Amino acid sequence: MKEGKKVSDSSIVLAQIMNPQDANPAGNVHGGVIMKLIDTAAGAVAMRHSRGNAVTASIDRLDFHNPVFIGDYVTFQASLNMVSRSSMEIGIRVVSENLFTGEKRHTVSAYMTFVALDNHGKPVELQPLILETEEEKRRNREAMARRKTRLAEKTKEKNCQQEEAACPVE
Numbered sequence: 001m002k003e004g005k006k007v008s009d010s011s012i013v014l015a016q017i018m019n020p021q022d023a024n025p026a027g028n029v030h031g032g033v034i035m036k037l038i039d040t041a042a043g044a045v046a047m048r049h050s051r052g053n054a055v056t057a058s059i060d061r062l063d064f065h066n067p068v069f070i071g072d073y074v075t076f077q078a079s080l081n082m083v084s085r086s087s088m089e090i091g092i093r094v095v096s097e098n099l100f101t102g103e104k105r106h107t108v109s110a111y112m113t114f115v116a117l118d119n120h121g122k123p124v125e126l127q128p129l130i131l132e133t134e135e136e137k138r139r140n141r142e143a144m145a146r147r148k149t150r151l152a153e154k155t156k157e158k159n160c161q162q163e164e165a166a167c168p169v170e
Contacts, residue, residue: 003127004127004128004129004130005049005127005128005129005130006129006130006132007079007080007129007130007131007132007136008079008132009048009049010045010046010048010049010079010080011045011077011078011079011080012041012044012045012048012076012077012078012079013075013076013077013078014037014040014041014044014075014076014078015073015074015075015076016037016073016074017071017072017073017074017099018033018068018069018070018071018072018073018074018096019070020070022070023069023070027069027070028067028068028069029067029068029069029070029072029074031064034064034068034074034094034107034108035062037074037076037094038062038076038078038092038094038108038110038112039056039112040076041076041077041078041092042056042078042090042092042110042112042114043056043114044078045078045079045080045090046088046090046114046116049080049083049088049116049126049127049129050088050116050124050126052116052117052118052124053116053117053118053119054088054114054115054116054117055114055115055117056112056113056114057087057113057114057115058112058113058150059110059111059112059113060089060111060112060113060146060150061109061110061111061146062108062109062110062111063108063109063110064107064108065105065106065107065108065109066096066105066106066107067107068096068107069096069098071098071099071100072096072097072098072099073096073097073099074094074095074096074097074107075094075095075097076092076093076094077092077093077094077095078090078091078092078093079091080129081111081139081140081142081143082129082139082140082143082144082147083126083127083128083129084126084147085123085125085126086115086116086123086124086125086126087113087114087115087116087123087126088113088114088116088126088129089111089112089113089143089146089147090111090112090113090114091109091110091111091139091143092108092109092110092111092112093106093108093109094106094107094108094109094110095107111143111146113147113150
């Protein structure tokens with residue numbers, strides 16, 4: 001079995017000041033701009049862990065809690081929650097700060113799954129994740145539960161596509 005890697009080995013913080021081109025005329029930053037930066041941060045974590053190409057496979061949750069405005073300093077804290085054979089779940093916490101007042105707001109929470117790929121675009125086996133803290137262990141347990149739910153949903157969807165009776169209307 002491959003040697004493991006710590007959560008801290010691949011965690012990142014991406015930071016950016018939001019500019020007028022990122023927002024609508026009212027000064028609110030577009031959700032899509034935030035989503036792209038979340039994907040960028042999560043992708044960096046995935047590539048750091050795999051030391052190769054990694055692609056977005058799914059977004060399990062992406063919850064907006066507060067708006068982001070032009071001029072806000074936004075940080076994207078991203079780290080691994082779980083690693084399976086070739087996929088990994090990354091948790092991202094987004095915090096926006098008004099640089100004039102110092103007010104910080106928890107803006108977005110997201111969970112994304114990435115798959116590590118070889119040079120031929122095929123899934124590649126990953127090093128296991130070494131969990132060191134109680135917080136990392138808790139996040140890993142929650143990620144395993146989300147993975148189980150995600151895989152069950154995929155099976156259900158596939159069955160519905162193959163046989164209408166397998167997907168009753170409620």
